[in-house]
Amino acid sequence: MKVLIIGAGITGLTTAYNLAKMGIKDVTVVEKGYISSGSSTRNASHFRVHFWSIENSKFAIESRKILLNLAKKTGWNPVFDQSGYLWLLASEEQLKAFKKSNEMWESLGVAGKILPIEDVKRKYPYINTENYVAAFYGPQDGKVHHDHVSYGYYKASLKLGVRFLENTKVEKILVKGEKVVGVETTKGKIDADTIVVAAGVWSKEILSTCNIDLPITPERKEICVTEPVKHFIGPLIIDMKTGAYVGQTVRGEIIGSIAKPEVKGLMPQINTLVWATTWIKSITQVIPSLKYFKIMRAWSGFYNVTPDHSHILGRDPEWPEGLYVHTGYSGHGFMMSPLGGLLVAKNIITGEIPELMRPYLPTRFKEERLIKETMVIG
Amino acid sequence: MDSFHRTTLVSVNGIPNVNPNNLLCREDLRVELLKTKKPFLLSLFESMLEVGFQHKSLIRKPFIWKIVKNFIFKYSNYHRRPIENSVKPAETEPSEKIEADVVVVGGGLAGLSAAIETSKRGLKTILIDDQPDLGGKARFDNSQPLGFDKPLSEFVRDLINEAKKNNVTFLSNTVLNGFWEDGVTAYKIVEPAGGKIYLINAKMFIMATGSIELPCIYENNDLPGTITASTALRLVNEYDVNIGENVVIIGVTDYSVRVASQLVDKGTNVTMITKYDSLDIQAENERILNKKGIEVIKNVKKLKAQGKDKVESIVIATENEIRTIDVDMVIFGALENSNFKLPAQAGIEVVYVNKIGFVPIHNEFMETKMENILVAGGVTGSFYEILQTVEGRIAGLTASIKLGKGGAEERDKFLKDHREFSSKLGIWQYKEKVFKIFEGEEIENEPLADVPTWYSTDYTGKQFVCFCEDITVKDLYKTVKDINFDKMELIKRYTGISTGKCQGRLCLVNAALLASKILGTDPNNVGLIRQRLPIIPIPFRVISGVELE
Numbered sequence: 001m002k003v004l005i006i007g008a009g010i011t012g013l014t015t016a017y018n019l020a021k022m023g024i025k026d027v028t029v030v031e032k033g034y035i036s037s038g039s040s041t042r043n044a045s046h047f048r049v050h051f052w053s054i055e056n057s058k059f060a061i062e063s064r065k066i067l068l069n070l071a072k073k074t075g076w077n078p079v080f081d082q083s084g085y086l087w088l089l090a091s092e093e094q095l096k097a098f099k100k101s102n103e104m105w106e107s108l109g110v111a112g113k114i115l116p117i118e119d120v121k122r123k124y125p126y127i128n129t130e131n132y133v134a135a136f137y138g139p140q141d142g143k144v145h146h147d148h149v150s151y152g153y154y155k156a157s158l159k160l161g162v163r164f165l166e167n168t169k170v171e172k173i174l175v176k177g178e179k180v181v182g183v184e185t186t187k188g189k190i191d192a193d194t195i196v197v198a199a200g201v202w203s204k205e206i207l208s209t210c211n212i213d214l215p216i217t218p219e220r221k222e223i224c225v226t227e228p229v230k231h232f233i234g235p236l237i238i239d240m241k242t243g244a245y246v247g248q249t250v251r252g253e254i255i256g257s258i259a260k261p262e263v264k265g266l267m268p269q270i271n272t273l274v275w276a277t278t279w280i281k282s283i284t285q286v287i288p289s290l291k292y293f294k295i296m297r298a299w300s301g302f303y304n305v306t307p308d309h310s311h312i313l314g315r316d317p318e319w320p321e322g323l324y325v326h327t328g329y330s331g332h333g334f335m336m337s338p339l340g341g342l343l344v345a346k347n348i349i350t351g352e353i354p355e356l357m358r359p360y361l362p363t364r365f366k367e368e369r370l371i372k373e374t375m376v377i378g
Numbered sequence: 379m380d381s382f383h384r385t386t387l388v389s390v391n392g393i394p395n396v397n398p399n400n401l402l403c404r405e406d407l408r409v410e411l412l413k414t415k416k417p418f419l420l421s422l423f424e425s426m427l428e429v430g431f432q433h434k435s436l437i438r439k440p441f442i443w444k445i446v447k448n449f450i451f452k453y454s455n456y457h458r459r460p461i462e463n464s465v466k467p468a469e470t471e472p473s474e475k476i477e478a479d480v481v482v483v484g485g486g487l488a489g490l491s492a493a494i495e496t497s498k499r500g501l502k503t504i505l506i507d508d509q510p511d512l513g514g515k516a517r518f519d520n521s522q523p524l525g526f527d528k529p530l531s532e533f534v535r536d537l538i539n540e541a542k543k544n545n546v547t548f549l550s551n552t553v554l555n556g557f558w559e560d561g562v563t564a565y566k567i568v569e570p571a572g573g574k575i576y577l578i579n580a581k582m583f584i585m586a587t588g589s590i591e592l593p594c595i596y597e598n599n600d601l602p603g604t605i606t607a608s609t610a611l612r613l614v615n616e617y618d619v620n621i622g623e624n625v626v627i628i629g630v631t632d633y634s635v636r637v638a639s640q641l642v643d644k645g646t647n648v649t650m651i652t653k654y655d656s657l658d659i660q661a662e663n664e665r666i667l668n669k670k671g672i673e674v675i676k677n678v679k680k681l682k683a684q685g686k687d688k689v690e691s692i693v694i695a696t697e698n699e700i701r702t703i704d705v706d707m708v709i710f711g712a713l714e715n716s717n718f719k720l721p722a723q724a725g726i727e728v729v730y731v732n733k734i735g736f737v738p739i740h741n742e743f744m745e746t747k748m749e750n751i752l753v754a755g756g757v758t759g760s761f762y763e764i765l766q767t768v769e770g771r772i773a774g775l776t777a778s779i780k781l782g783k784g785g786a787e788e789r790d791k792f793l794k795d796h797r798e799f800s801s802k803l804g805i806w807q808y809k810e811k812v813f814k815i816f817e818g819e820e821i822e823n824e825p826l827a828d829v830p831t832w833y834s835t836d837y838t839g840k841q842f843v844c845f846c847e848d849i850t851v852k853d854l855y856k857t858v859k860d861i862n863f864d865k866m867e868l869i870k871r872y873t874g875i876s877t878g879k880c881q882g883r884l885c886l887v888n889a890a891l892l893a894s895k896i897l898g899t900d901p902n903n904v905g906l907i908r909q910r911l912p913i914i915p916i917p918f919r920v921i922s923g924v925e926l927e
Contacts, residue, residue: 034867041871071438079432080440081447126459147871148433155861227387227395227879227915231451232459250447251874252456271911273558274926280918289462291922292393292571294915296881299908 003348004183004192005029006170006206007199009040010146010333011326013153014341015196017074020160022349027162028192030185032169032202036150039200040333042269042301044223044255044378045146046236046247047335048085049110050138052101052375055359056310057108060332062356063339067144070338076152079145079250084235085138086115086124088286090131094240098136112138126232126287131241143236145250146334153341165190170199172209173323180210180322194348198326200333201266201302212319214312215365216328217305220263221378222275224298228252237286238377244282245377246290254293257378258282271298303331303378308370313340313360314347324348325362331376387412387457387879390570391466394457395879395915400551400569406466412455420453429853429873430861468572470917473924478504478547480777481562481580483554483720486514487530487763488755488770489586490537495774496584497544499783504547504580506554506564508914512538514588515608516763518616521636524660525764525799531615549576554583555913557724560926563912571917575924582750582777585721585738586770589714589756592888593842594628595851596681596833600842603689607637607711614644622706623647626692628681628833629712630654630674633761635663637711642670649703650711651675651694653833660803675701681833683708713830715887716757722909724751729815730901732824733808734759736887741816742793744773752776759812762803768796821902826894843892844885846878854889858896866890866907876907881914 001024005012008031016029031037047067049060071077089095098114105111115135120127158164165187172184173195182191197203201218228251236247246256258279261272276295284291304327306312312328326344329336343357353361359371389410390396401407416424431437437446480496482489485507497503511517516534526533541548552566562583564576591606593599605613607627613619625641627634630652638648650667655677657664667674680695684702691704714735718728721738726746730736737759744752754773755766775789800806815821834841837855842848857863857872866889869875875889876882886906894901 034865036871037867068440071433071440071443075433075435075438077432077438077443079447080443126462151871226918228454228456229394230454230456230458252454268559270559272560273563273924274560276558277921277924277926280921284918284922289460289465291462291919292460292465292467292917294395294571294917295912295921296879296915297877298911 002026003194005196008035009038012198014337016162017157018342018345039301046143048141053373066338074152074156076148078149082142085141086235087136087238088132090241175320194322196324201304203327219303220267222300223257225253226293242282269300305330309373310371316362389457393570396570400567468568471574473575475577477579478502480582482584484586485512487766491770492584492774493546497546499778506549508553518612553914556911584752584773586755587717587757590717592713594831597839598683601689604708625707627709627711634711651678743776829891844875847874
């Protein structure tokens with residue numbers, strides 16, 4: 001088997017690592033920039049297990065287990081910090097929805113806690129609670145260092161014999177008869193009998209070269225950090241009134257964003273004043289003392305959004321033989337792709353579809369079996 | 379001093395991360411410094427806490443990592459969070475919209491010269507500078523370098539008067555802090571955590587942001603009592619501060635010799651050191667060295683600073699001998715580099731050219747690849763005052779021509795001057811290389827021969843490259859050689875270099891040069907790091923006051 005993976009972000013890296021680990025000798029990863037230069041180095045690097053849909057919750061629970069023990073596999077400490085997520089609920093309806101979902105999460109063994117507003121006041125004295133009725137705390141959730149996750153997978157893959165071609169852009173997927181036979185790149189043709197498109201928001205463009213349309217919309221997300229201070233914000237705090245979120249990195253910087261303005265398409269990865277003012281106005285309502293912090297560094301990256309805010313794994317039987325995808329995480333690539341990479345690799349090698357992967361096949365869009373997921377932050 | 383050099387931040391009235399350089403003294407300021415002493419417990423583990431320590435097999439075990447992490451959180455040397463209602467911030471003002479034909483960033487020789495040319499031709503010109511006063515480094519420099527018929531401080535005073543006569547609007551203590559997708563902002567700094575935002579609408583921007591004097595790298599270069607050459611000059615000439623009896627200046631350049639000469643005039647004993655065996659300076663400056671009896675130690679292979687809480691002596695090793703000199707102050711004077719942060723953030727590509735350094739790509743007319751952005755002075759890699767003055771004129775005239783106010787004939791004269799002075803100073807061929815790259819010529823691939831700021835021969839000891847994140851030459855070497863990260867973007871990911879409080883100003887160029895040296899490659903292959911918004915941190919409460927339509 002001669003495998004070619006398009007994209008060396010977290011999705012490509014997890015796929016490459018797992019394929020090589022399972023004994024595939026000939027794995028090449030083609031990357032248009034440098035390792036992880038797309039969206040993988042641009043995220044807020046948090047993870048959670050609580051999703052509206054049972055499929056995503058199950059998936060995230062298993063993926064979290066891999067993250068937790070990743071250092072053993074890759075030799076790179078992902079700087080795991082189980083600091084939790086705190087959802088500040090702004091209405092009775094939200095509270096009701098979280099209470100209902102918590103029953104489902106409880107059945108999966110990851111129950112969270114509904115905190116009455118007095119408890120929020122006591123536990124998090126820096127939060128201005130006047131806009132909220134209660135909070136939901138997810139103790140299983142937390143943060144990792146995204147670079148250490150990516151480069152850990154990269155270095156471990158190299159050790160297993162995976163080849164990486166950086167600064168090489170795939171221009172066309174080559175199909176002969178009913179089979180993929182390789183790709184045309186800016187640096188020449190590469191033969192392969194198995195191709196995995198793991199190119200994040202750029203996957204759509206690449207697949208269109210063999211007339212496949214994947215429902216992926218890039219959404220530009222902006223984010224920033226402040227200068228560091230001593231740790232005081234434990235969990236990632238989500239303001240359910242505005243959708244703004246804020247947390248503190250392991251390095252002590254305050255990090256956060258808000259999903260405004262909504263910008264679709266492959267826009268330049270820069271920042272807007274309207275975003276900065278919107279986020280800062282919202283978040284200083286939540287934690288008033290943040291007023292005295294300074295924005296030190298802002299950047300932007302893409303969410304790779306699908307119609308049901310859930311990832312796309314594996315292949316459609318109608319596609320040319322040997323073509324797979326691992327993409328569409330809609331902002332959850334870091335927390336979910338450690339499992340996604342494992343499942344896609346299994347699928348490629350055995351031809352069987354693992355149980356956890358079944359809901360995420362690309363065929364679900366035409367079969368109208370969408371996952372009910374709207375719990376997306378930022 | 380230089381408000382860009384923000385390696386030491388203080389907490390003021392309960393507000394963390396305040397740059398003391400922007401703080402005006404007044405009563406009722408409660409200033410707290412960060413701890414300078416390490417807790418005893420931490421010092422025991424210090425040798426284990428190098429860059430990447432968290433990946434060591436013992437520490438990466440989940441339960442041990444948990445303990446280590448809590449330990450790090452507890453002892454992290456950061457300010458405490460502010461407590462709402464108990465802090466006393468400075469005033470903020472609502473944002474203000476300003477319109478101009480030309481905005482000039484930087485009020486030194488280049489910026490003033492540019493602003494005079496544009497304002498003289500009827501273009502509404504705003505001059506922005508992060509300092510309280512105009513004039514840049516020339517303001518407190520009483521020497522008379524090549525091309526000038528009076529001391530720089532007098533020359534620049536005349537420029538300031540001329541600019542004022544031409545109705546150039548001056549925004550002091552203000553930083554043009556970024557090109558956002560939906561607007562350009564400047565931030566007027568009033569510490570702690572106050573000030574205002576200007577929303578700028580201009581047809582043309584002239585970036586005359588000057589240069590950065592790079593720190594020298596040797597063992598214990600983080601000891602207090604170490605400053606840049608221009609800071610030394612400012613202390614003695616502008617603030618009348620006695621910087622001590624004995625100082626050592628590292629690096630012999632035309633500028634550092636002129637600084638040395640002025641320090642000697644104030645009664646300071648100056649010793650200059652260089653790693654080279656000959657001096658690459660103008661004859662006039664060699665004459666000054668002889669006349670003032672300034673000792674120059676050549677062929678220095680290695681330096682080491684010594685002292686308890688501040689630098690007390692410096693050990694200088696040449697091939698033949700090792701000397702220890704008692705010093706009150708050590709001064710960095712080996713290398714300047716373009717302060718390219720603003721043009722790079724705006725989207726202008728930066729390249730490395732020998733003798734020029736990392737510079738934004740531009741042509742002879744001071745144009746960049748962005749229609750509305752021109753550059754001039756130190757930011758183009760011109761560290762000679764006469765070139766800065768001439769380039770300012772050229773940029774001002776280019777702006778004027780582009781905006782239909784003429785000036786082509788005058789510009790031709792300055793273009794000729796530019797070429798003549800650059801040739802005289804021996805740098806025209808290097809400047810020309812930058813212009814050719816602008817025209818599309820390929821960058822030569824030339825392994826870096828020497829890092830002018832590095833005074834050592836090995837990669838051991840506490841030679842700091844990055845003072846915010848405590849990254850040493852050894853850490854950098856390990857990242858490049860053992861981890862095999864060969865680009866600054868990757869080196870940043872492993873070490874955190876350039877992500878600290880100075881936003882990379884002090885470390886980025888030094889790190890890129892050192893990495894190139896370690897790899898034996900051209901600095902363009904190692905590259906830099908994408909420069910991000912904002913140019914200088916802006917308090918949230920000031921941004922909250924921005925009203926957009």
